[in-house]
Amino acid sequence: xxxxxxxxxxxxxxxxxxxxxxxxxxxxxxxxxxxxxxxxxxxxxxxxxxxxxxxxxxxxxxxxxxxxxxxxxxxxxxxxxxxxxxxxxxxxxxxxxxxxxxxxxxxxxxxxxxxxxxxxxxxxxxxxxxxxxxxxxxxxxxxxxxxxxxxxxxxxxxxxxxxxxxxxxxxxxxxxxxxxxxxxxxxxxxxxxxxxxxxxxxxxxxxxxxxxxxxxxxxxxxxxxxxxxxxxxxxxxxxxxxxxxxxxxxxxxxxxxxxxxxxxxxxxxxxxxxxxxxxxxxxxxxxxxxxxxxxxxxxxxxxxxxxxxxxxxxx
Numbered sequence: 001x002x003x004x005x006x007x008x009x010x011x012x013x014x015x016x017x018x019x020x021x022x023x024x025x026x027x028x029x030x031x032x033x034x035x036x037x038x039x040x041x042x043x044x045x046x047x048x049x050x051x052x053x054x055x056x057x058x059x060x061x062x063x064x065x066x067x068x069x070x071x072x073x074x075x076x077x078x079x080x081x082x083x084x085x086x087x088x089x090x091x092x093x094x095x096x097x098x099x100x101x102x103x104x105x106x107x108x109x110x111x112x113x114x115x116x117x118x119x120x121x122x123x124x125x126x127x128x129x130x131x132x133x134x135x136x137x138x139x140x141x142x143x144x145x146x147x148x149x150x151x152x153x154x155x156x157x158x159x160x161x162x163x164x165x166x167x168x169x170x171x172x173x174x175x176x177x178x179x180x181x182x183x184x185x186x187x188x189x190x191x192x193x194x195x196x197x198x199x200x201x202x203x204x205x206x207x208x209x210x211x212x213x214x215x216x217x218x219x220x221x222x223x224x225x226x227x228x229x230x231x232x233x234x235x236x237x238x239x240x241x242x243x244x245x246x247x248x249x250x251x252x253x254x255x256x257x258x259x260x261x262x263x264x265x266x267x268x269x270x271x272x273x274x275x276x277x278x279x280x281x282x283x284x285x286x287x288x289x290x291x292x293x294x295x296x297x298x299x300x301x302x303x304x305x306x307x308x309x310x311x312x313x314x315x
Contacts, residue, residue, distance in 0.1 A: 001028070004036075006181035008059045010089060010264075012220075012250060012259055012261060014250065014260050014298055014301055015249045015250060015259075015262045015265040015266050015269060016262075017266055018248070018269050018294065018297075018298045018301075019265050019268055022269060022272055022273060022294070023272060024066045026042065026245055026272065027158065027251050034235050036156075036158060037131075038162065039158050040153075040158040040159070040160065040269065042158040042270075042272055042273045043158060043164070043174070043271055043272065044160060044209065044226065045160075045223075045226065045271055046160040046161070046267065046268055046271040047159075047160055047164060047167070047222045047226075047246065048073070048152070048161075048219045048220070048222040048223040048224075048226065048235070048238075048265045049219075049238065049241055049242075049267045049270065049271050050163075050164050050167050050245075050263075050267040050271075051167060051215050051216070051218045051219035051222060051266065051268040052069055052070075052073055052215070052216060052219040052235070052238045052241070052242045052245075052267075053241070053242045053245035053249075053263050053264065053266065054167060054215045054263060055069060055212040055213070055215035055216040055219065055241035055242065056069055056212070056243055056245070056259060057171075057242075057245075057246045057249075057251055057258050057260065057263045058175070058184075058208050058209075058212040058215065058245055059067050059116070059209065059212050060188075060243075060251055060252075060253060060258060061175065061185055061187075061208065061256050061258050062106075062184065062187045062188045062204075062205055062208050062256065063185055063188045063212050063253070063254050063255070063256070064106075064116035064120075064255075065117050065243070065253070066116070066212065066239075066242075067117055067120045067121045067124055067239055068120040068121065068123040068126075068127055068239070069120075069238055069239045069242050070096060070124070070218060070235050070236040070237060070238040070239035070240075070242075071123075071124040071125075071126075071127040071128040071131065071235075071236065071239075072098070072102075072123075072127045072213070072216050072220075073216050073219045073220045073234075073238060074127070074128070074131050074220070074230070074231075074232055074235045075127040075130050075131040075134075075220070075232075075233050076095060076098065076216060076217045076219070076220025076221065077131075077220035077221070077223050077224045077230040077235060078130075078131045078134040078135045078140065078220075078230045078231070078234075079091055079094050079095055079134060079180070079220070080095075080096075080140075080142070080143070080220055080221045080224040080230065081135065081139070081140025081141060081142060081224045081229055081230035082134055082135060082140045083134075084143055084221070085140065085141050085142065085143045088104070088143070088156075090163045095217050096276075096283055097270050098213060098217065099210050099213040099214050099217060100210070100213075101213070102209045102212060102213030102216075103121060103206040103207070103209050103210035103213070104206075105120070105204040105209055106206050106208060106209030106210070107205060107206050108209055110202055110205050111202070111203070112199065118188065124239075127169065128232060131231075132232045133162055133230035134232075135230060135231055135232055136232075137207070137231070138229060138230070138231035138233070139229055139230075140224075140229050140230050141228065141229060142224045142225050142227070142228045142229065143224075146221055146222075146225035147225050147228060148226060149225060150222060150225030150226050150297050151225070151226075151290045153185060156201075157201045157256075164264055164268055165264075165284060166261075166265070167223075167264055168260060168264035168265075169261070171215075171260035171261075171263075171264070172260040172261050174260075175258065176260060178206035180207075181198060183199050183204055183222070184204055184207065184208050184256075185256040185258070186199075186256065187201060187204045187205065187208070187253050187256065188254070188255060188256025188257075189237065189256035189257075196208050200310075219238070220235065220260035223235060223260065237288075241267075241270055242267075244266070244292075244295050245264075245266035245267040245269075245270055246258065246260075246266065247265050247295065247299065248264055248265075248266030248269060248270065248294070248295055248298050248299075249261075249262030249264070249266030249267070250262035250263075251263060269298075270294070270295075273290050273294055277290055284303055284309070
């Protein structure tokens with residue numbers, strides 16, 4: 001039990017430490033960032049990235065991987081900037097139908113025993129094509145209420161940070177603390193035991209994919225609220241960013257071992273890295289490289305600490 005607690009602590013401590021170190025470096029190089037406005041600029045895109053990361057984390061909890069995350073968020077953003085703005089009921093119906101399709105994908109992968117990366121890669125072309133059909137060129141407009149929420153300025157703490165904290169604790173309760181979350185994580189850890197306990201594996205996988213689709217839809221809506229418009233390629237980077245955020249936050253590809261709070265911290269770290277480099281007017285190509293370097297460093301540190309903890313337990 002003690003070793004288990006230590007492993008969980010390491011899973012959460014490393015991403016928090018990486019975020020703190022990066023934030024300290026930002027404040028050292030740019031003292032003006034240590035303000036309400038500065039933090040708001042640095043974490044401006046944190047909410048949609050955090051939501052996409054949680055969506056990816058849900059899929060990874062059951063040992064799958066979603067390579068269509070970026071195009072699906074782009075599709076949701078295009079729907080939000082057009083149908084959800086002009087005809088809200090139709091927009092809600094389209095987004096609800098997309099979440100239902102996500103659930104069907106989860107069932108199909110399980111029933112036909114298909115590789116998730118192949119199925120989701122194929123779906124990425126479907127979502128991308130639908131996004132182009134909806135918005136052939138950049139345009140549309142964010143619904144007023146979404147724009148008002150995403151650009152609100154609460155006292156003391158910027159909206160992006162407050163929303164990220166809320167996302168972290170809601171997803172933590174849903175996946176870690178609730179009995180529903182325990183069953184879903186059990187599917188990734190030991191599906192046969194879950195099935196023997198009387199739970200439906202198909203139902204659990206459908207629920208997990210539907211929940212992932214729901215968070216991805218929220219990501220697209222939040223993104224439109226920040227950018228005020230959309231296009232079919234607006235969130236293509238979110239596929240890799242969401243995977244990196246989950247891994248950076250202590251998640252693993254197998255075994256149902258994930259950390260919702262760590263995933264949000266990982267998303268904040270990647271957001272901060274990109275925002276800071278943009279703030280310094282560094283090329284986007286270098287931004288991607290910097291985010292990759294941060295991921296490699298954190299994973300190296302996590303591996304080293306895990307090995308040290310393993311040796312300490314054995315001794």
